[in-house]
Amino acid sequence: MKPNNRENQLNASHPKEQPPWKLALSLLGDTTLQVELSGNWRMRDRLPPADEVRRRLEKPAQINRVIFKSERISAWDSGLINFLRNVTRLCNDRNIEVDDSGLPEGARRLLKLAFAVPEQATGRHVEPPSVLRYVGQVALDLIRGAPAMIRFVGEVTLSVGRLLRGKAQYRRSDLALTIQETGPQALPIVSLISFLVGLILAYMGAVQLAQFGAQIYIADLVGIGMAREIGALMTGIILAGRTGAAFAAQLGTMQVNEEIDAYRTLGISPVDFLVLPRMLALILMAPLLTLYASLVGMVAGMLVAVLAFNVDLNEYYQQTLSALTMQHFLVGLSKGAVYGILIAVAGCLRGMQCGRSASAVGEATTSAVVTAIVFIVVSASLMTVMYQKLGI
Secondary structure (H helix, E strand, O other), X not given: OOOOOOEXXXXXXXXXXXXXXXXXXXXXXXXXXXXXXEEEEOHHHOOOOOHHHHHHHOOOOOOOEEEEEEEEEEEEOHHHHHHHHHHHHHHHHOOOEEEOOOOOHHHHHHHHHHOOOOOOOOOOOOOOOOHHHHHHHHHHHHHHHHHHHHXXXXXXXXXXXXXXXXXXXXXXXXXXXXXXXXXXXXXXXXXXXXXXXXXXXXXXXXXXXXXXXXHHHHHHHHHHHHHHHHHHHHHHHHHHHHHHHHHHHHHHHHHHOOHHHHHHHOOOOHHHHHHHHHHHHHHHHHHHHHHHHHHHHHHHHHHHHHHHOOOOHHHHXXXXXXXXXXXXXXXXXXXXXXXHHHHHHHHHHHHHOOOOOHXXXXXXXXXXXXXXXXXXXXXXXXXXXXXXXXXX
16 A cells, blocks of 8 residues: 555654654554654654643544554664653554554564563552651560570670780781770861860750859869760760761671671681770770860860959869869779770671661661760660669
8 A cells, every 4th residue: 555645744843953863754644653753763853742642532533553663764763662652552542553563673572571571550559657666666676686685695705815815816907906996096086076065065064064153173073974874875876876887887888898798608706806896995995085075175164264254263273172082083084995885786786687788778877876885875874773772
């Protein structure tokens, strides 16, 4: 059959630029629509939509068959497949037969493959869980995670035992490097936070004490508070966000790269080689950073008292010495050491439990910080109550 006079050719393009593709629609007889394609049909060539074919199918003519003519196509890619898929869908919706024998062999195979698996809706409406269900899920997660945590603590304890016997498998150079990363490199952020906290603590206390003319007792408030509680607490939180997250990210990345499995294959204990140096570094550095943070906070309190509330510098110094005892410092140092252990356990545990994907590393890092802060707050409360009951 030859095309009749009702031939329509589409050359939609930019008015100043001829497109590299051509689409021609022609009616063969009364019921067959021929779709002729020529030129380059590639994604980068701004291919036409299937709207012109849809408009032709909606005309009063009773079209029940669509054929393709593609001998003049010079180049094509997935853009052609996308166009053919849209045309085929239009025909299927109207129960029109599609004859793809005039298409390139590769295009026919890809088109068949595109319709082999039906599309499925990927978007799902998920209702947010209720508060009771969320609390229950968190409780179940804690119960399920308890055995793994106990097992990890047991492995760390055995590793410490091997260390005391001189049989632990670790490198002293790794320990020295970890000490540098957790200690000296943390001094700037510890200095800044401790100074600001001491400043705030002194100013808030001074405002109340000034009502009774007792500004000199700012020294007692800041000195005892920083030495016993706040210095260790702020240091622990800083280390949880800085060092604990770093431990989890490092071990998690090694887990993704299967380096930890390689250590086990070589007969090297990952707990000895990776966890033990990090834990020792935090146990050594956390008390020292706590002491440093306490001193910085006291200096900040002294500046507030001397500059803002006209307290004599020598009087403030003497009042601080009379208020503080070695017992206060030992309490703060013991808390700092405990916080260091908890941060190391949380960071290394989450890193060793990390999955095998990049997103799992981020989840392990976040979980390590949250776990460490929860441990710090709980232990701080328990130790404060215990020391008060013991009169320490």
